Amino acid sequence: MQNKKRIIVGISGASGAILGIEVLRALQKNDNVETHLVISTLAEKTIFHETDLSLNEIQDLADYSYPINELGATIASGSFETVGMVIVPCSMKTLAGVASGYSDNLLLRAADVCLKERRKLVIVPRETPYNGIHLRNLSFLHDQGVVILPAMMTFYHKPKSVQDMINQLTGKILSQFQIPFSDYSSWNGMDNDHNE
Numbered sequence: 632m633q634n635k636k637r638i639i640v641g642i643s644g645a646s647g648a649i650l651g652i653e654v655l656r657a658l659q660k661n662d663n664v665e666t667h668l669v670i671s672t673l674a675e676k677t678i679f680h681e682t683d684l685s686l687n688e689i690q691d692l693a694d695y696s697y698p699i700n701e702l703g704a705t706i707a708s709g710s711f712e713t714v715g716m717v718i719v720p721c722s723m724k725t726l727a728g729v730a731s732g733y734s735d736n737l738l739l740r741a742a743d744v745c746l747k748e749r750r751k752l753v754i755v756p757r758e759t760p761y762n763g764i765h766l767r768n769l770s771f772l773h774d775q776g777v778v779i780l781p782a783m784m785t786f787y788h789k790p791k792s793v794q795d796m797i798n799q800l801t802g803k804i805l806s807q808f809q810i811p812f813s814d815y816s817s818w819n820g821m822d823n824d825h826n827e
C-alpha cells in the first residue's frame with residue numbers, strides 16, 4: 632500500500648452536490664490524501680442547477696477523475712488499494728444500486744468493490760422524507776457494514792451559516808477515515824459551553 636491515503640469520492644445526482652464538492656476541497660488541502668473522483672450523469676445536472684462551478688473545476692479538485700462509464704478504471708478493481716469510498720450526496724437510486732449490487736456504472740462498481748474487499752464505505756443519503764424502500768436499503772447496507780451518515784443539520788456548534796453546517800458534515804465524513812479537518816467542531820461536553 633502506498634503512503635498516501637487513497638479515497639474514492641462519488642458524487643451522485645441527489646440534491647446537495649456542494650456537499651461532495653466541499654469534501655473534495657477539504658481533502659485537497661491534505662497532502663497525505665489522494666482523491667479519486669467519479670461523478671454520475673445526473674450529478675452533472677445537479678451541479679449545473681445548484682452551483683456556479685463547471686464540471687472541470689470540480690474535477691480539478693481531485694487528484695484523479697474518471698468518467699461515469701469507464702468501468703475499466705483503476706477504482707473498478709479490488710487490486711487497486713484504497714482506504715474506501717464516500718458517496719456524497721447519495722441519491723436513492725444510487726443507494727438502491729449499491730444495495731442490490733447492480734453495478735452498471737463506475738460509481739456503483741467502486742462501491743461494490745469496497746463492499747467485497749471489506750473496505751470502508753460511507754454513504755451520505757439526501758432525500759426527505761424516506762419511503763419504505765429507502766429505509767430498507769439503508770438498513771440493509773448498514774448491516775453490510777456501510778456507514779450511513781445522513782446529510783443532517785447540526786446545531787450544537789452554533790452555526791452561523793449554511794457553510795458552517797456543511798463544514799460540520801464534512802468533518803464528520805472525514806473523521807470516518809481518521810482525517811482531521813480544522814473547520815470541524817467536535818463536542819466537548821455541555822459543561823464547557825460557558826467557557827467559550
Ligand SMILES: Cc1cc2nc3c(=O)[nH]c(=O)nc-3n(C[C@H](O)[C@H](O)[C@H](O)COP(=O)(O)O)c2cc1C
Nearest residue numbers: 643644645646671673674680722723724725757758
Ligand atoms: C435537481 C434535482 C434534484 C434531485 N434531488 C434528489 C435528491 O435529493 N435525492 C434523490 O434521491 N434523488 C434526487 N434527484 C433524482 C435523481 O437525480 C435521480 O433519481 C437519478 O436517477 C439519480 O441517478 P444517480 O444516482 O446515478 O446520480 C434529483 C434530480 C434532480 C434533477
